Amino acid sequence: MSTNIDKNKDEFQELQAQWASVRGKIRRKIGDALFKSWFKPLSLVSYDSGVIVLSVSNSFQRTRLIEEYHDLIKSQWKEQNSKIKSIEIKLVKNNREIINKKVDGPTLNSNKIKTNISPKISADLDKRFTFTNFIVGKPNELAFAAAIRVAESKKVPFNPLFLYGGVGLGKTHLMHAIAHEIKRRNPERRVIYLSAEKFMYHFIKALRFKDTVAFKEQFRTVDVLMIDDVQFISGKDSTQEEFFHTFNALVDQNRQLIISADKSPQDLEGIEERMRSRLGWGLVADIHPLNYELRLSILQAKEEKLQVNVPQNVLEFLAHKITTNVRELEGALNRISAFSSLVGKEINIEMTHDLLRDLLRSSQKKVNIEQIQKKVSEHFNVKMSDMSSARRSRTIARPRQIAMYLSKNLTSRSLPEIGRRFGNRDHTTVIHAVRKVEELRNKDLSFDEDVELLIRMLES
Ligand code: ADP
Numbered sequence: 001m002s003t004n005i006d007k008n009k010d011e012f013q014e015l016q017a018q019w020a021s022v023r024g025k026i027r028r029k030i031g032d033a034l035f036k037s038w039f040k041p042l043s044l045v046s047y048d049s050g051v052i053v054l055s056v057s058n059s060f061q062r063t064r065l066i067e068e069y070h071d072l073i074k075s076q077w078k079e080q081n082s083k084i085k086s087i088e089i090k091l092v093k094n095n096r097e098i099i100n101k102k103v104d105g106p107t108l109n110s111n112k113i114k115t116n117i118s119p120k121i122s123a124d125l126d127k128r129f130t131f132t133n134f135i136v137g138k139p140n141e142l143a144f145a146a147a148i149r150v151a152e153s154k155k156v157p158f159n160p161l162f163l164y165g166g167v168g169l170g171k172t173h174l175m176h177a178i179a180h181e182i183k184r185r186n187p188e189r190r191v192i193y194l195s196a197e198k199f200m201y202h203f204i205k206a207l208r209f210k211d212t213v214a215f216k217e218q219f220r221t222v223d224v225l226m227i228d229d230v231q232f233i234s235g236k237d238s239t240q241e242e243f244f245h246t247f248n249a250l251v252d253q254n255r256q257l258i259i260s261a262d263k264s265p266q267d268l269e270g271i272e273e274r275m276r277s278r279l280g281w282g283l284v285a286d287i288h289p290l291n292y293e294l295r296l297s298i299l300q301a302k303e304e305k306l307q308v309n310v311p312q313n314v315l316e317f318l319a320h321k322i323t324t325n326v327r328e329l330e331g332a333l334n335r336i337s338a339f340s341s342l343v344g345k346e347i348n349i350e351m352t353h354d355l356l357r358d359l360l361r362s363s364q365k366k367v368n369i370e371q372i373q374k375k376v377s378e379h380f381n382v383k384m385s386d387m388s389s390a391r392r393s394r395t396i397a398r399p400r401q402i403a404m405y406l407s408k409n410l411t412s413r414s415l416p417e418i419g420r421r422f423g424n425r426d427h428t429t430v431i432h433a434v435r436k437v438e439e440l441r442n443k444d445l446s447f448d449e450d451v452e453l454l455i456r457m458l459e460s
């Protein structure tokens with residue numbers, strides 16, 4: 001991948017990080033209540049040669065922020081980044097910018113764009129699905145980098161861009177973000193975004209009204225065509241045929257195609273071979289299941305936007321327990337914050353437990369100690385019997401510790417019970433194992449990934 005995207009991506013993440021830290025400092029300085037009223041609604045829009053642009057949707061808030069807090073924001077930000085020269089706060093209302101002193105240059109947020117692109121066929125875009133709102137971590141960094149590249153390139157960098165991953169991991173979000181950014185850079189460009197189902201629906205309607213010429217005509221002048229969830233056309237032969245022709249025609253004219261699916265082109269079922277191979281021609285970027293770190297960053301980012309305060313330990317609890325996808329994380333957070341603001345209570349772990357009982361149960365498959373021991377032995381190629389043996393060489397002791405750690409975290413067994421199941425060991429041995437594994441997970445990235453992988457295999 002070129003250094004150019006890496007540079008943009010780095011800069012982007014860097015600014016997000018600076019903004020997060022500026023907000024953290026201000027929050028500590030002015031206290032939660034004031035922070036929530038004035039800073040939560042404020043978001044980072046762009047940065048260009050020393051000028052940071054922030055936006056807010058309420059003019060009263062804007063005036064107040066400028067009068068009371070402008071200098072504070074500026075001085076805090078300067079501490080983070082000496083290149084910052086000024087801070088501007090603009091008003092963005094109903095999705096459109098009203099007061100805007102200077103927003104030339106690379107804008108990170110596309111909230112001001114009208115989203116009714118190509119009204120005839122394109123579906124609406126969600127204005128919240130921007131690059132700014134997309135939190136990047138290891139599991140989605142390739143997909144994110146590829147999306148940025150497509151959005152920023154004047155030429156077609158790879159065709160198609162094929163994004164795939166499980167449900168709720170951000171495919172649609174990234175596609176909308178690309179569309180917003182392309183339109184922001186050049187409003188003249190025609191972008192069509194639609195789900196594969198909608199494509200099929202329009203096509204079948206066209207067939208019925210014997211109007212396939214008009215159907216095709218809609219795509220003829222498009223610059224960028226995005227089809228979401230292409231797995232839905234599997235087995236639908238005539239739609240696939242039509243899609244294949246549209247696809248080829250657009251690729252031949254050097255128009256950008258962006259496709260998403262729940263599986264890689266090779267693994268998509270019910271798709272013709274020629275289609276499958278064609279889909280894999282460009283760049284295939286997958287979004288992996290989220291790791292703990294990314295789950296926590298997403299929760300922190302979403303928490304900032306809420307009206308209520310969610311303590312850090314609750315966020316960590318959620319990030320541990322809800323491993324499926326971002327949609328479920330969002331759902332959990334919304335549910336506890338709605339409850340807390342309705343009953344006017346502070347959020348705590350106990351409340352979270354109660355409110356999310358159903359979610360917490362469904363997002364985890366029940367595993368038992370024996371399954372953990374079996375999976376861990378297989379994974380590290382040691383004998384199942386060594387899980388309870390007295391042998392203490394590192395190659396055996398480490399997997400055993402990992403299995404104890406997983407038993408503590410994935411089952412509801414007590415420490416003494418776990419000790420007993422591992423060759424009648426004392427519960428302090430289990431505590432030691434849990435601490436050791438936690439320590440290694442924090443220190444050693446590849447170790448951490450290994451454990452994460454085991455958890456994923458056990459829970460799915
Ligand atoms: P998919 O299309 O892969 O099923 P979506 O793009 O619809 O998933 O994402 C589901 C929800 O999770 C959306 O509200 C989206 O904004 C949010 N989301 C997904 N990934 C991220 C991310 N990395 N950062 C922030 N929000 C995300």
Ligand code: MG
Pocket residue numbers: 171172173228229
């Ligand atoms: Mg989707």
